[in-house]
Amino acid sequence: MKKDWTKYQAFVIGPAITYAMILFMEYIDLIRVPSGAWISNTLGFLFYAFFISLAIHKYLAKGGSLIRVGAGFGILAIVIFSIGYFTSNLQDNPLMILLMISFWLMLFYFILPEFFQKYRWLIVGLYGGSALFFLYARLFTGSFELYESTYKVWALSLFLLPVPVLLTLWFYEQWKWFRTLKAEKAKAELALLRSQVNPHFFFNTLNNLYSLVVHQSDKAPDVILKLSDMMRYTIYEGKKDRVPLKEEIEYLQRYIDLHKIRYQKEVVIKFEKPEETEATIAPLLLILPLENAFKHGVETMREGAFIHASVFEDDKKIVFRISNNFDEQTEETEKGIGLENLKKRLELLYPDQxxxxxxKEEGVFTVILELYES
Known part of the structure; x- marks a missing residue:
């Protein structure tokens, strides 16, 4: 299979153009390259070649053509030649310095077009102001000696001032992007974790409901109503960041009631809850340890199964405690999946809170969850 080399062509063209432009400017005596300083020459060449290649790459990636790239650098060569030919004896050539600034801004535009577009007025203002001060200092202060002794350092330093400002803005934009990316990733992970809540429970309940309907049981309408309320809560309330704690408790109670219908054996279930509460909680959070208690506790016991659960508020925190017995001989390795789901959701929803x-002791499994108010 042949490789597609077109995406690398900019990094071949860029160094070639850079080398040609350096030779051209040295030929017209606009610059002088020290013959013995091969380290600084190499580093300088690589610096210019990299950014020129990157700008060409970005331009070609957006649908630009090599013909336009060549034409652009041809025009640049003509401008450089004209400046060098007509003003070669002018020290600190204003046109050449302004051309270099324009050249770097052009590369900046092609490399980071969105950033450049967003802060275009700031960029134009910073470099425009610097250019005006430089032109004033270089051309209108009376003499080159006065410029050299008084204004030169300030005039040329102003061109460097926008660099830390723009770098700070760029890093700020990257930080915002990274923060947004993390938030979106957390939402996606949370949505996936929520989608894992209770799928087999609804399937089993529907099977039980089918059996009740076939036998024309009086319990069928109540089961349908409770199942409908649970599905509504899961689908609609489950999308919210917070719900009233009392609604989450009602959801748990319906879950317990529907499970009671399934079992022919005697199961002792105690659920203590506050009569009134104004607290809020992330939805579908407490169902995970309760589901775990039924699946890996009650269903492993032939007799004597129990679940003791309680929800209460204590000193600005919500405390959920649940204990169940289980048959240690039939304990499954799958038991930890629901609790791992719970741990991941807590890390996303209640970090450090x-x-x-x-x-797990003597055949009794206990989960204690404390949620602190922010």
Missing amino acids: HKLEIE
Whole structure:
């Protein structure tokens, strides 16, 4: 399979153009390259070649043509020749310095077009002001000696002033982009984790509902209503960042009620909850340890199964505690999946604002979750 070399052509053309322009400017005596300073010459050449290549690459990637690239540098060569021919004896050549600034701004535009477009007035203002001061100092202060002794350092230093300003802005833009990217990634991860909540529970409940309908059980309408409320909560309330704690508790209670219908064996379920609460909580969070208690606790026990759960508020925090027994001989390795899901969601939703304790002792599994108010 042949490689596509077109995306690398800019990094061949760039150094070639850079070398040709250096030779041309040296030929017309506009610059002088020290013959013995091969290290500084090489580094300078690589510096210019890299940015010229990068600008050409960006331009070609946006649909530009090599003919236009060649024409652009041809025009630049003519301008350089004209400046060098007509003003070669003018020290600190104003036209040449302004041309160099324009050249770098052109490269800057092609390399970072969105950034340049967003801050174009700031860039024009900074470099325009610097250029006006330089022209005043160089051409209208009376003599070159006065410019050399008084204004030169300030005039040329002003061209460097925009560099730290623009670099700071660029790093700020990258920080904002990175922060947004992290936020979007967190939302995507959270959406994936939420989508993993209770799919097999709804499937099992529908199977039980089918059995109730076939046998014309009086429980069927109540099951349909509870299942409908749970699906509504999962689909609509589950998208929100926060929901009232009392709604999350009602969701847990419906989950418990629907599970009770499934079992023919006796299961002791105690659920203590506050009568009134104004607290809020991330939705579909407490269901994970409760689901874990049923799936890996009650369903592993032939008899004597129990679940003890409680939700309460204490000193500006929400505390959820749940304990269940389980058969240690039939314990599955899959048991940790739901709790791993819970840990990941807590890291996303309550960073540094939660405490999760997991205890397993003498056939009893206990989860204690504390959520602190921000």
